[in-house]
Amino acid sequence: MIRDITIGQYFPGNSVIHRLDPRVKIIATLLFIIEIFIVDNFLGFAVAGLCLGAVIAVSRVPLGYIVRGLKPILIILLFTFALNMFMIDGHILWQWGFLKITAEGLRTAVFMAIRLILLIIGSSMLTLCTRPLSLTDGIERLLSPFKKIGLPAHEIAMMMTIALRFIPTLLEETDKIMKAQQARGADFETGNLIHRAKSLIPILVPLFVSAFRIAQDLAMAMEARCYRGGEHRTRMNEMKFKGRDYAAFALLALFLAVIIVESRIF
Amino acid sequence: MDNIITIENLTFEYTRGEESDPVKAIDNISLEIERGSFTAIIGKNGSGKSTLAKNLNGLLLPTEGAVYVNGYDTRDDDNIWNVRQTAGMVFQNPDNQLVSAIVEDDVAFGPENLGVDPAEIRRRVDKALEDVNMGQYKKKAPHLLSGGQKQRIAIAGVVAMKPKCIIFDEPTAMLDPKGRGEIMSIIDELHKEGITVILITHFMDEAVRADRVIIMNEGRILLDGTPRQVFRQEELIRSANLDVPLMVEMGAKLRERGIDVPADIITEEKMVEFICQYE
Numbered sequence: 001m002i003r004d005i006t007i008g009q010y011f012p013g014n015s016v017i018h019r020l021d022p023r024v025k026i027i028a029t030l031l032f033i034i035e036i037f038i039v040d041n042f043l044g045f046a047v048a049g050l051c052l053g054a055v056i057a058v059s060r061v062p063l064g065y066i067v068r069g070l071k072p073i074l075i076i077l078l079f080t081f082a083l084n085m086f087m088i089d090g091h092i093l094w095q096w097g098f099l100k101i102t103a104e105g106l107r108t109a110v111f112m113a114i115r116l117i118l119l120i121i122g123s124s125m126l127t128l129c130t131r132p133l134s135l136t137d138g139i140e141r142l143l144s145p146f147k148k149i150g151l152p153a154h155e156i157a158m159m160m161t162i163a164l165r166f167i168p169t170l171l172e173e174t175d176k177i178m179k180a181q182q183a184r185g186a187d188f189e190t191g192n193l194i195h196r197a198k199s200l201i202p203i204l205v206p207l208f209v210s211a212f213r214i215a216q217d218l219a220m221a222m223e224a225r226c227y228r229g230g231e232h233r234t235r236m237n238e239m240k241f242k243g244r245d246y247a248a249f250a251l252l253a254l255f256l257a258v259i260i261v262e263s264r265i266f
Numbered sequence: 267m268d269n270i271i272t273i274e275n276l277t278f279e280y281t282r283g284e285e286s287d288p289v290k291a292i293d294n295i296s297l298e299i300e301r302g303s304f305t306a307i308i309g310k311n312g313s314g315k316s317t318l319a320k321n322l323n324g325l326l327l328p329t330e331g332a333v334y335v336n337g338y339d340t341r342d343d344d345n346i347w348n349v350r351q352t353a354g355m356v357f358q359n360p361d362n363q364l365v366s367a368i369v370e371d372d373v374a375f376g377p378e379n380l381g382v383d384p385a386e387i388r389r390r391v392d393k394a395l396e397d398v399n400m401g402q403y404k405k406k407a408p409h410l411l412s413g414g415q416k417q418r419i420a421i422a423g424v425v426a427m428k429p430k431c432i433i434f435d436e437p438t439a440m441l442d443p444k445g446r447g448e449i450m451s452i453i454d455e456l457h458k459e460g461i462t463v464i465l466i467t468h469f470m471d472e473a474v475r476a477d478r479v480i481i482m483n484e485g486r487i488l489l490d491g492t493p494r495q496v497f498r499q500e501e502l503i504r505s506a507n508l509d510v511p512l513m514v515e516m517g518a519k520l521r522e523r524g525i526d527v528p529a530d531i532i533t534e535e536k537m538v539e540f541i542c543q544y545e
Contacts, residue, residue: 132367133366133367133368133371161365161366161367162365164367165364165365165366165367165408168407168409169361169409172409213362214361214362217357217359217362217363218362218363218365220320220325220357221355221357221362221363221365222365222375223325223350224323224325224350224354224355224357225350225354225375225376225379225423225424225427226347226350226351226376226379226380226427227375227379228347228379232381233378233379233381234377234378234381234382234383234384234387235374235378235384235387236370236371236374236377236378236384236387236388236391237384238384
């Protein structure tokens with residue numbers, strides 16, 4: 001059951017978007033997010049939405065799959081919407097007791113909702129179309145210029161790589177511990193919230209112990225394979241920008257220009 | 267004689283807690299491992315066999331005495347990476363020694379650490395995966411593989427570093443019989459290709475394949491010789507709380523019943539051959 005969790009929700013595929021250099025995708029996503037915050041009118045959102053739609057179409061990730069990803073944030077979305085709708089003063093359209101909807105409030109509510117949706121779909125496209133490991137590679141390369149000021153870029157990426165590797169192992173371990181406890185009469189399903197939280201302690205303690213044991217084993221295995229940090233290290237898969245990556249940069253620049261011009265004019 | 271590993275009066279102590287006295291895991295062992303040989307080291311739990319293995323590539327350093335790998339002293343910090351590249355190591359738990367969530371990336375980990383050229387890493391990774399018959403699993407995630415397959419990936423990861431010697435620290439202890447068989451035949455294969463093999467195990471039947479068997483007990487060497495020489499000493503082996511290989515036991519029982527089985531029969535094939543020709 002718990003093994004079904006896919007971290008980062010990668011959607012396997014072989015589209016141009018999937019094959020782009022992860023660095024391009026990370027930069028594009030960051031710029032997209034910044035732009036969403038710069039945009040201050042609906043036309044800007046239309047442009048951004050259109051571009052995002054084009055990216056989704058090219059990536060061949062089913063729209064339904066992406067929309068389903070919005071579900072967890074639905075409550076936040078509704079909450080923001082309601083808050084904006086009812087709380088902003090202005091020209092009153094409808095009133096019932098202390099509740100009132102104003103034209104300005106409605107506009108802001110819709111505006112914020114669109115902004116949030118674009119933000120989430122935009123950033124989830126990054127994880128949907130990039131293998132988690134390429135993502136960590138990309139992050140490492142992008143952060144490496146900051147090594148000079150003491151940022152441990154390689155170590156951060158290595159930590160993420162190991163975390164990704166050991167998530168299934170630790171889930172399996174949790175499963176094993178839970179079953180062993182259930183076999184001895186532990187009850188994880190009934191009782192109130194506090195009771196259930198308490199019953200998790202006997203799982204967490206052995207889980208931590210075994211995580212430390214795994215870490216110790218792994219550290220020794222890594223040392224035996226001559227791991228000595230990022231210095232003098234080479235990589236099997238070198239990252240090189242290809243034609244399609246430069247094309248993507250060109251499109252990105254165009255998109256950036258359109259958004260800036262648009263927000264100046266309107 | 268050309269030795270890849272030389273151990274001189276090695277003693278290794280560790281302390282359990284701050285106040286307790288140090289425990290001697292290895293007690294004054296001297297040993298030479300010949301280049302290209304296949305040595306099995308056997309002992310029960312706590313006999314010091316795993317500690318000895320970790321001393322052979324500088325994961326643990328001698329309390330007293332010295333270990334030389336290909337001429338490099340393991341205590342010398344400048345040589346430690348040469349030592350570990352020369353003497354690769356495969357551990358017991360197949361899960362806890364794989365670093366990456368993709369098989370081929372994991373095999374590339376060692377060569378990447380050595381600073382090998384990317385194109386050359388690619389070649390080595392492909393070759394190493396072919397060597398362990400895991401070529402078609404290149405892009406898979408290790409957690410979806412069986413224990414034996416994971417252990418094969420771990421072996422490929424070491425092979426890709428082009429070591430002269432591989433130390434296997436109970437590589438089959440956590441595997442099912444099928445996985446165990448696969449790993450043993452890969453070890454045989456690597457030995458045939460000229461790699462020095464040191465196999466730490468507590469399975470007697472794995473040890474009969476070796477050129478040389480060393481039996482350890484309480485941090486010391488109890489017996490050292492060819493499998494035939496060693497397994498002949500049944501009583502001594504049993505005194506160390508170890509079993510003898512099944513065929514040795516069978517030979518002894520047959521002798522008790524008056525069938526004259528030669529004492530040097532220790533493998534299944536030889537026993538079958540003998541019984542078929544027995545009149």
